[in-house]
Amino acid sequence: MKLAFDAIGKLPDWAQKTLVLLPAVPLLLPSDLTAPLWLGGTALILWLSRSAREAVFSMVYRNIWVTLAIGLLVGSFVGLALNPLMDGFAEAITGTTIDLSQFADVEGNDGAFIELLIVAMLFGGVVEEIAFRGFFVGWGTRLFGMKAAVPLILLSSVAFGVGHLYQDLAGGVSTGIFALMMGALYIAFDRKLLPVILIHAVSNFWGVLEIYRYGV
Template identity: 45%
Template sequence: MTLSILLWLAVFAPSVAIPNGMLISIPIVALILIFVKRTRGPTFSAVFRSIPVSLAVGALAGAAMHFAMNPLFDLLARQVTGAEPDLSSLAAVHGDLGNYLKLLALGVLFGGIIEELIDRGFLLGWGTAEFGEAWAIPLLLLTSLGFGLAHAWQGTAGMITTGLSGLCYGAVYLLCDRKLLPAVTMHATSNAIAITAIYLYGVQ
């Protein structure tokens, strides 16, 4: 059990403690998946009922996240901090097709797949399988906190909104029997809509 805790912390800690720490977590989790066989099944378990069902659940949840939940999260963050999430670093995407396509690829592939594989598949999925069902909610809260802190580049308001978004991704993951594809599709869909809105209308 001590080794399992250390492996979990080795993946979780960089994204919380270091700017862009997720880039450190990626090779760490890759090495763990290669050398610790029992981590692979829970981490890579993907399909909820069927691929079409998984994709449909994720796409609908992602659209609901962008159009229904994100405005509420922004409102809450504004009430708490008096500020909006700082997306100024994405301003160059507005009206620039090349930058849009680059950010879209990053948002879908890194945000949708890599972040979900690490935060939901490994930290939440394998963590729950390894430590027991009683840890599902504590790990959901911890991974959501870590997800928010990993987005410190968006300011305090952005950390609040992304932390709440992580809570939603994790909830969908758990509700779909810890299958990764719905959460991946949800995250990718939400990111794709948000990035397209920045391209069309600029940073709001």
């Protein structure tokens, strides 16, 4: 099929509005099928909807150099300064500690470091931003209008946080706050996806590097 394929575009408006929210359901109701339902559903809808693809893959803010600078500078600030503050705040208000024990073998291990770095930057930076900011917020605001930006950011942030509850309650809260921030940045950058992809990827780079150097 050509990329111009647009079966969903022929559906009534209410059906398309339902579809943009549908992948959030498995995220809010976690199970063993969460990942395939969420990612598979998002990918299928993107394939079938030209409107969704146009909204999600609107990439560059102003020009590529501005976009790259935003990604590097803001991503480094988030990773080095804001993330530790958000983690500390989440731990203080929940009374729990963020659990990163599943990454314990990364400390001082070059191979595990590279493997986690690839996952964190490609899945975290690219896939999560496509699915959460581009799909939910980008396509969502195209269908519902900009008045829906805040509710869509809140919904996607709750889903993002729930998806990270494997890091304990503090981990879910911290990543939920991170998602709120990324949603606000996505809107601030005129719903262009590449800046937030780069911010997320660079932020994750610093987080993984810290685990490699100092452990969990």
